[in-house]
Amino acid sequence: MADYLPLLIVGAILGVASAIFLTVYLWDLRRKEEDSAERQMSDGEICRRLLAYAKPYRGQFLLVALVMLLSIAYNVLSPLLVGQIQKLIREDFLLSALYAKVAVYAGILLVSLVCTYLQAMLLQKIGQKILSAIREDVYGKISSLSHAQLNKIPVGKLVTRVSNDPNAINYLFTNILVTLAKNTLVIFGVLGAMLLLNYALTLMVLCFVPALVLFTLVFRRFSRKAHRGVTDATTDINTFLSENLSGMKITQSFCQEDRKMAEFTDRSRKLQKAKQGRMLVFSVFRPMVYMLFISSNLFLFYLGARGQLDGWTLLGQTIGSDVVVAFYMYINKFFEPIQSLAEQFDMLQRSFASAEKIFTIMDMEPEVVDEPDAIDLPELRGHIEFRNVWFAYEPDQWILKDVSFTVEPGQTVAFVGATGSGKTTILSLLCRNYDIQRGQILIDGMDIRKIRLSSLRRRFGQMLQDVFLFSGTVESNITLGQDFSPEEIARCCGYVNADRFISKLEKGLQEQVLERGANFSAGQRQLLSFARTVIHRPSVMILDEATANIDTETELLIQDSLEKMSHIGTMLIVAHRLSTIQHADNIILLSHGQILEQGTHGQLLSQRGHYHKLYTLQYNKEKLSGK
């Protein structure tokens, strides 16, 4: 009994550690889990869809599997060889035989290194291809979504879906899957080799497996929670950042920096704590596995030493020094992949979570799509008719109620009315950013739903209320990447009076535009959007005039451009300054989504109704402010 005392002591320590872990695990199992972030898609479905992306590369994956098998050879064979070298040194030492064995060892090592390198290179290549395919598919899907759908998803979230989430899937293909497969094979390979070498010692090593399984189970449970904590805290911080970085100027104008800083610090600390928690889980798990590894080595060395000194045998098998050396290496190669497997499973779950988020976006059905029998519009005369149109953004909250009007080709029609009366909505419906619920919108006598979206929008020149400029140059913002000759660009800029301010810019058309056109004034942005529209030769122009105050000089320029543009084709204008639209062929006055009055400026004034009131009010106000 005294002979086995050291082994009993180590065994007792392990037993106590396992009992503690088991208690913690059982205690935690009883706690009710509030699992809000549980996945909806099954692992099987996610795998099936991911495999569809991997399918075009199945040949290459097969090659990787082959190369992987070769690279595993080192793990399985090297301890055997080292054991044999040890035996050779101890028994009948022959230099030539030693050289031969060392050469084989070096050969296997070299093959394994080359294979590992090849495998990594191949996987990176495939992974990057799959990654870009997924990224492009998500982006394509997002760009096909309707305005209503896009309004519902925060931009920060969409950016994460296109950038971060595919990365997690890339990691799955390049790293996790292979490591999982490789580690599983290594474990079985090593186990087989150990059994062949000495089954008694193998059984001794296997005695540690239940403890290992227990530690792994506990680790998986706690690491999942820890990861979820980190993910939630990261999403929280990202959402805060995406909103507050855009709104930083407002924060500064209202001197709210301190309050926002406090909110940010709070989130930042939460993330810090969550990450520390995750580290804690790993910092307990890894030493525990290491403890098992050391303990099994202690057993091995003790049995080996007693075998050498006292001729001990285990289950009738002798334990020579060559076996001890080989087993020392095998034990390492057995425990390492098991620890890695536990950690990789965790990563696998995280990749699946990312994949699910991506597939959820991909599963969104675009709400505004081409009908099967939709046709291309080769030409557009510019006849527009709204026939008893009813529209609501949210069910039953009607924004437009039974709106009907007609615009003849080449006419200029203006929409006026109080803020929120539905002017922008009408223009939006015309470009089919949303589908109407009742009634009909006809263009050249054809229902808008029967016209292909791309062909419809190409014929429309939209100048929106909030002019969007991309970062780039003034020129790239006008041409939007299409080929136009310098003369044509210059002619269009001149036509809409944008040339005056462009010529004053240091680099002219090549002047840099900052994100969202931050370095241009509202009036300048509007003139640029005019140039952008005119150069693309639309049949119908839509202008949603900005409410921002524009200086009198720019206003005159804009008026002049509008007057010129009205000769290009049909024009629909939403105007806030009634002076802008006095020459319109028809003025439609809206109130709460209904048409109150319509007619020319003169007709409406003589009716002395709402328009007359509005006009007199504005006229007096402008006179007072000296405009």
Ligand SMILES: Nc1ncnc2c1ncn2[C@@H]1O[C@H](COP(=O)(O)OP(=O)(O)OP(=O)(O)O)[C@@H](O)[C@H]1O
């Ligand atoms: N995307 C949206 N989702 C839900 N409701 C919306 C949306 N866009 C606008 N609305 C609502 O529709 C109504 C009409 O909005 P619209 O933008 O057409 O007004 P407008 O006449 O252009 O106003 P303004 O003169 O201020 O530009 C408003 O009550 C607004 O709250």
Ligand SMILES: [Mg+2]
């Ligand atoms: Mg509007």
